[in-house]
Amino acid sequence: MNKILIENDIVVSAALSSKIKISFLEQSEDFSVNKLVVDILKDSKLEIVYHNESASKLDILIRVSEGVDAKITEIRTGNFMKIRYRYEIDTDGHLFVQKIHHMKGIRELDTIYLNGERAKIHYILKTIATKREKYDITVYHQSKYTESFVQTNGVNLEETLDFHVSGVVPAGRVGSIVDQKNRIVNFTEGNCSIHPNLFIDEYDLVANHSAWVGTFKEEELFYLQSRGLSEEMATCLLVKGFLLSDLELTNKQKEEFDNIINQYWR
Amino acid sequence: MHKLKIEHLTVEVEGKVILKDFNMSMKSGEIHAIMGPNGTGKSTLSKVLMGYPSYRIIEGTITYDDTVMNDLQPDKRARLGLFLGMQMPLEIEGVTNADFLRSALSAKEEDQFSLMKFIKKLDTVVEKLEMDKDMIHRGINQGFSGGERKKNEILQMYMLEPSCVILDEIDSGLDVDSLRIVGQNAMNYFHEEQPIVLLITHYQRLLEYIKPTHVHIMIDGTIVKSGDISLVEEIEKFGYDKFKKNGTHVIEEMK
Numbered sequence: 001m002n003k004i005l006i007e008n009d010i011v012v013s014a015a016l017s018s019k020i021k022i023s024f025l026e027q028s029e030d031f032s033v034n035k036l037v038v039d040i041l042k043d044s045k046l047e048i049v050y051h052n053e054s055a056s057k058l059d060i061l062i063r064v065s066e067g068v069d070a071k072i073t074e075i076r077t078g079n080f081m082k083i084r085y086r087y088e089i090d091t092d093g094h095l096f097v098q099k100i101h102h103m104k105g106i107r108e109l110d111t112i113y114l115n116g117e118r119a120k121i122h123y124i125l126k127t128i129a130t131k132r133e134k135y136d137i138t139v140y141h142q143s144k145y146t147e148s149f150v151q152t153n154g155v156n157l158e159e160t161l162d163f164h165v166s167g168v169v170p171a172g173r174v175g176s177i178v179d180q181k182n183r184i185v186n187f188t189e190g191n192c193s194i195h196p197n198l199f200i201d202e203y204d205l206v207a208n209h210s211a212w213v214g215t216f217k218e219e220e221l222f223y224l225q226s227r228g229l230s231e232e233m234a235t236c237l238l239v240k241g242f243l244l245s246d247l248e249l250t251n252k253q254k255e256e257f258d259n260i261i262n263q264y265w266r
Numbered sequence: 267m268h269k270l271k272i273e274h275l276t277v278e279v280e281g282k283v284i285l286k287d288f289n290m291s292m293k294s295g296e297i298h299a300i301m302g303p304n305g306t307g308k309s310t311l312s313k314v315l316m317g318y319p320s321y322r323i324i325e326g327t328i329t330y331d332d333t334v335m336n337d338l339q340p341d342k343r344a345r346l347g348l349f350l351g352m353q354m355p356l357e358i359e360g361v362t363n364a365d366f367l368r369s370a371l372s373a374k375e376e377d378q379f380s381l382m383k384f385i386k387k388l389d390t391v392v393e394k395l396e397m398d399k400d401m402i403h404r405g406i407n408q409g410f411s412g413g414e415r416k417k418n419e420i421l422q423m424y425m426l427e428p429s430c431v432i433l434d435e436i437d438s439g440l441d442v443d444s445l446r447i448v449g450q451n452a453m454n455y456f457h458e459e460q461p462i463v464l465l466i467t468h469y470q471r472l473l474e475y476i477k478p479t480h481v482h483i484m485i486d487g488t489i490v491k492s493g494d495i496s497l498v499e500e501i502e503k504f505g506y507d508k509f510k511k512n513g514t515h516v517i518e519e520m521k
Contacts, residue, residue: 218319223356223406226316227370227422228344237369241360241405 001250002046009034009056019044033057033082040070040095047253052078052103061086064093066116071096073253077260080105080131091116091143098124098247102260105131112139114146121147126243127154128260129161138166145175152182152194153242157264160190165209166197173202180209185216185242236265268294268331268347268429270315270462275326277307277314277487284310286487288326294429297456297463297476301498302484303506308466309353311484312434315464316350317343330430345374347461349428351419353435358406363418364388366406367425374426384425391424394454396447412439413448420451430462431455437472449475470498483509 002020005013011024019042025035040046040063050058056079064070064087072095081103089095093116106129112121119142127133139148152163167178182194194211216238224234240261249257270292277285284307292298300308314321315328317340328335330346338346358366367388372379392399395417407415416436423431433452437445453476456463465476473495481497482489483506490509491497500508 219356220358222313222316222318222340223352223358224361224366224370225340226344226350227366227426228341228374229370230341230373231339233369233373234341237361237366238358241358243360245360245405 002044004036004038004046004048006036006048006050006058008052008054009058011036016046017044020046033059033084035059035061037061038063040064040068043069045071046073048072048074050074050076050078050081052081055080055082055105057082059084061088062095063087064089064095064119066090067092069094071248072098073249074099075253075256076101076103078103082107084108085110087112087121089114089116089119089121092118094120094122096122096248098249099126100247100253100257100260101125101127101133102130103133106133106135108133108135110135110137112137112148113142114140114148115142117143118145118147119143122149123151124246125152125154126247126257127161128243128264129154129156130158132159132161134160134162134164136164136166138168139178141167141169141173141176141178144173146173147177147179149177149179150181151246153245154184154192155239155243156184156186156188156190156192158188158190161186161192162195163193163211164195164197166199167207167209168199169202169205169207171201174204176202176205178205178207178209180211182209182211183242184213185239186213187215239265268462269329270430270464271327271329272315273327273329275314275328276324277310278322278324279310279320283324284487285314288488290482290489292430292462292464292480294462295460296480297465297478298480298482299465299467299473299476299478299498300482300484300489301467301501304468306484307487308484309434310487312350312352312432312464312466315343315432316340316348341373344370344426344428347429349423349426349431351416351423351431351433351436353438353466355407355415355419357408357410359408361406362403363406363421364402367422370422371425387425391421394424395421395451397421413441413444416440416444416448420448420455424451424455427459428461429459430464432464432466433476434466435468436465437467437469445471446475452476470502473498485509 002016021039023037150165154161161184163182165180169176180196184192186192192213196209196211198207221234272290275285275288302308323336397417483491
């Protein structure tokens, strides 16, 4: 598996095949932060692992070439981070992104451009929020028959968690699919919010969105408890199910995520 | 020998009294069928027995063996030996059936839990219930049909080996074949383990497989008549109207 390891805003190692090219620029013009550019040229899987000891900033551009099927798994841990992502997917390019976050605060801006016809993104975010986290995720459907599936799942443990998720489809981008599924499980009195937006100027498309903020349902807990699980065990099982569902992880990645989850729910 | 005793039970749900001075007594080796029209409180009874958190007991007691269960959490009731097969089993995303059952069983058996024994038994029961083996590794009831969900309830019952089984309309939404499999397996479990069985149903067809020793008619939150299987024929012939009189029970006349 291709792997990029980033520590404190610096790429410390990159084990990549010729299917992926990266360039790392310190201090980009418009953001005054380090910038990483990743070009995925052929079908491939990539793992990006971040860890920051101190608060940091990073700017990342990921480009998926025409006809390429790519999968990126990102595991991010550590201190507060401000990060900006830009994804560009070309004609018939497919990108499956899964992000696992466990940090002391995040401010993230992700912009996804589906530039060519039939370009597709499947984006899954799973976060255990222990401090303030805010995400802005916007998908621009720039061509016909483009598809976006965005799923954001967060568990809020201390302060606040906010998801702003937008899909933009201008007129003429027929046959597109825009799908959003956002859910926050809030274990605190802190404010959490989801802002799902669909900016659509086209009739010929399919669009769905769902947003849900709250704790687990009484019925769910009752069902599990009625089989002999204590409330604590039932909650633990529900959290694990919520955070692990829909991800496609290797055994090692799953073990890493399990270790993070087990810090709170064992 | 286990005993479940419900005495003078009055239950409120969202400010409305659903069960009114309900009384019933059951012991191991008995199958009690409760029948009654829609909205009469049958499902409320099943949930309150299992400890549904927002159902409030205003008066009365539920006793299992020597334990008054009124204030017990559902998991404590399950550990005493109660099991509720639900009418509408929930779909829980991300939690696989296998993980769920393994957790439930290891919580029950603690140090005695054996993974090998668990896997072996699970395979046997899956086969008995003619279930697809892959379903075990899917989320709880995720994408299951109505019949598959009910089979999954029976599967859980077999795995957890309860001494008191409450089946709430386990026949609803089942086709003929699924009804036969569910009914026969529930009855087989009864023969093997001799638990208390409380069966809630609208229809006679389930009783072709699960033969009740006692039949009760429930109207407006209380039992209005009890008897044996012959009572079912009466219901089939005359409906529930015979047991109501101008909207009030005819319990006295029946006596």
